[in-house]
Amino acid sequence: MSNVSLRHLVKRYGKVSVVRDVSLEIAEGEFVSLLGPSGCGKTTILRMVAGLIEPSDGTITVGGRDITRLPPNKRNVGLVFQSYALFPHMTVFENVAFGLRRKGENGPALQARVEEALALVRLAGYGERYPRQLSGGQQQRVAMARAIAPRPSVLLFDEPLSNLDAKLRDEMQIELKRLQRDLKITTLFVTHDQAEALSLSDRVCVMNDGIIQQFASPEEIYHRPATAFVAGFIGKPNRLSATVRGGAVELAGGLVLHPTNLAAKDGEAVEVFIRQEAVTLSRTAGTEGEAVPGTIALRSFSGAQVQYVVRLGASSEIVVEVPSSGEASNLSQGDALFVNIRPQDIITLPGGQA
Amino acid sequence: MSSLRTGALLLSPLLFVLVAAFVVPLLLLVPTSFQEYRPGHGIVPDAWTMVNYVRIFTDDFYLEVVLRTIGLGVAVTLSCLLLGYPVAYLIVRGNPRWRLPLTLLVIFPLMLNLVVRSFGWIVLLTNRGVVNNLLIDLGLIGQPLKLMFNTTGLLIGLTHIYLPFMVLMLVAALQNVPRDVEAAAATLGSSRLHVFRAVTLPLTAPGIIAGSILVFVLTISALVTPRMLGGPTYQVMATLIYDEYMQLLDWPSGSALSFALAISTILIIWISSRMTKRWAGLA
Numbered sequence: 001m002s003n004v005s006l007r008h009l010v011k012r013y014g015k016v017s018v019v020r021d022v023s024l025e026i027a028e029g030e031f032v033s034l035l036g037p038s039g040c041g042k043t044t045i046l047r048m049v050a051g052l053i054e055p056s057d058g059t060i061t062v063g064g065r066d067i068t069r070l071p072p073n074k075r076n077v078g079l080v081f082q083s084y085a086l087f088p089h090m091t092v093f094e095n096v097a098f099g100l101r102r103k104g105e106n107g108p109a110l111q112a113r114v115e116e117a118l119a120l121v122r123l124a125g126y127g128e129r130y131p132r133q134l135s136g137g138q139q140q141r142v143a144m145a146r147a148i149a150p151r152p153s154v155l156l157f158d159e160p161l162s163n164l165d166a167k168l169r170d171e172m173q174i175e176l177k178r179l180q181r182d183l184k185i186t187t188l189f190v191t192h193d194q195a196e197a198l199s200l201s202d203r204v205c206v207m208n209d210g211i212i213q214q215f216a217s218p219e220e221i222y223h224r225p226a227t228a229f230v231a232g233f234i235g236k237p238n239r240l241s242a243t244v245r246g247g248a249v250e251l252a253g254g255l256v257l258h259p260t261n262l263a264a265k266d267g268e269a270v271e272v273f274i275r276q277e278a279v280t281l282s283r284t285a286g287t288e289g290e291a292v293p294g295t296i297a298l299r300s301f302s303g304a305q306v307q308y309v310v311r312l313g314a315s316s317e318i319v320v321e322v323p324s325s326g327e328a329s330n331l332s333q334g335d336a337l338f339v340n341i342r343p344q345d346i347i348t349l350p351g352g353q354a
Numbered sequence: 355m356s357s358l359r360t361g362a363l364l365l366s367p368l369l370f371v372l373v374a375a376f377v378v379p380l381l382l383l384v385p386t387s388f389q390e391y392r393p394g395h396g397i398v399p400d401a402w403t404m405v406n407y408v409r410i411f412t413d414d415f416y417l418e419v420v421l422r423t424i425g426l427g428v429a430v431t432l433s434c435l436l437l438g439y440p441v442a443y444l445i446v447r448g449n450p451r452w453r454l455p456l457t458l459l460v461i462f463p464l465m466l467n468l469v470v471r472s473f474g475w476i477v478l479l480t481n482r483g484v485v486n487n488l489l490i491d492l493g494l495i496g497q498p499l500k501l502m503f504n505t506t507g508l509l510i511g512l513t514h515i516y517l518p519f520m521v522l523m524l525v526a527a528l529q530n531v532p533r534d535v536e537a538a539a540a541t542l543g544s545s546r547l548h549v550f551r552a553v554t555l556p557l558t559a560p561g562i563i564a565g566s567i568l569v570f571v572l573t574i575s576a577l578v579t580p581r582m583l584g585g586p587t588y589q590v591m592a593t594l595i596y597d598e599y600m601q602l603l604d605w606p607s608g609s610a611l612s613f614a615l616a617i618s619t620i621l622i623i624w625i626s627s628r629m630t631k632r633w634a635g636l637a
Contacts, residue, residue: 073544078539
């Protein structure tokens with residue numbers, strides 16, 4: 001069993017709390033991402049699990065064993081760094097063999113396990129090269145092979161794809177997912193890239209300011225954000241201020257929308273989030289949901305998508321993103337149209353929060 | 355402008371000074387080193403001989419001085435390395451608040467004149483010096499220890515004088531070791547000692563090489579300190595060359611010794627760098 005549980009984890013530097021009372025249960029074989037803006041404490045949590053930073057308070061257990069005060073070399077974790085952190089003075093083979101040798105592996109068994117790990121990351125035959133002779137993507141694959149070779153009970157990733165260019169990042173993401181599915185090792189993955197977190201993880205833990213904002217499945221996080229922070233951080237939301245009136249929300253310009261789930265009471269101030277990609281545009285009013293009349297204020301083409309700034313009523317503006325292959329991709333500035341919003345895509349959360 | 359021409363232009367002032375003031379006089383000494391010197395007469399014109407070089411390897415006195423110089427160079431380099439590495443490690447990895455004071459402390463001796471520092475060691479190391487008096491007063495020894503005019507004195511004095519160079523080189527090398535690489539080794543099961551041996555030490559090999567070459571070269575060419583702490587009889591190559599030139603006026607012999615010193619230095623540096631690079635996996 002190698003489930004990971006963090007209980008009331010705290011890290012303070014002097015008077016500054018970087019991680020504040022974080023509790024997290026990760027099931028065996030589960031892939032969990034810590035997602036948040038820089039400085040939210042996600043890397044600090046990862047390094048505390050690895051044993052590189054000592055927690056100020058709280059406990060960390062792996063498979064029921066308390067490892068809070070163990071040095072990193074006694075924890076049996078595999079860590080993959082953003083900077084790859086390969087041993088530059090050793091060959092790829094020696095890099096991957098490093099952890100195995102520490103576990104007393106040698107001879108043909110060592111040889112076999114290094115080759116197995118290199119084959120897993122599709123780098124078979126690269127053993128004799130030095131890290132400096134490899135591309136960034138290859139170096140990160142060596143780092144992964146090095147981390148998985150000793151069969152750690154937990155795999156930790158610290159923004160492993162951030163140093164790669166966009167195209168390579170997508171390839172590596174797929175590779176990583178395949179690897180984790182095949183190995184079924186409990187994984188904690190730190191990233192600030194939401195697409196990465198949503199597509200890779202079984203569950204995502206969104207953090208801000210040292211506190212967990214929401215810990216749920218990617219679908220849940222995306223469709224039912226628990227806090228205004230999550231709603232504003234995930235996807236590309238339009239954020240509008242509104243007041244609740246008679247079971248509907250009234251925007252600043254007098255525009256009224258009817259969301260499906262409205263928890264707030266009459267007269268309360270709320271934040272309304274409408275995702276750019278959840279909205280469609282049409283010349284005639286749509287049949288589903290609400291059709292709000294508006295005019296195009298700005299058009300911006302970015303390849304696969306076209307973004308429009310649409311003016312609604314007197315003082316509201318929202319950004320709408322449509323596929324550039326669709327019908328609504330050729331509208332121009334000043335065109336009058338309807339913005340179709342389905343009630344379930346209108347997310348309302350109590351106002352006044354970060 | 356091509357980068358080659360820019361480079362040549364940037365180099366030219368120093369190159370001019372070096373060629374005029376160093377390379378040309380050095381080349382002029384090459385023929386001198388093959389000339390014959392007759393005591394009481396001076397250099398014999400048009401008499402060419404290998405005797406100045408042969409003597410270095412056949413004459414017991416010369417051979418002893420050569421071996422002593424090289425041995426001293428190796429010993430001072432090793433002691434600087436052993437004493438300097440922990441200091442450099444503390445400067446780089448210790449509390450950042452101590453970094454500046456510690457660095458200043460390391461550099462401070464360089465601000466004092468070499469002669470003054472060597473005199474300081476004489477005061478400490480002579481037969482009736484501070485160290486011997488203290489040891490005798492404490493009853494630890496009956497007779498004063500011979501700390502000067504021998505290898506011990508030179509080793510102590512030269513190590514002290516060249517330690518700052520080694521420390522500064524090692525500090526630069528340690529700063530270039532990525533912390534993540536050490537952390538990676540730790541998560542892979544390395545104890546702190548093993549992280550140091552398997553990762554930190556090999557990754558600082560360039561600094562170890564640079565610092566060692568610097569200290570070795572400075573040590574075997576040092577003149578003032580060996581003269582002051584070694585006295586007139588305990589010779590190293592630098593003091594011997596000085597005496598050949600300035601006391602005996604035997605320029606051919608002095609020149610031959612100079613070249614022998616330079617060539618053996620280059621050889622030793624070349625071999626030891628290759629060995630270190632191979633050990634650190636840099637080759």
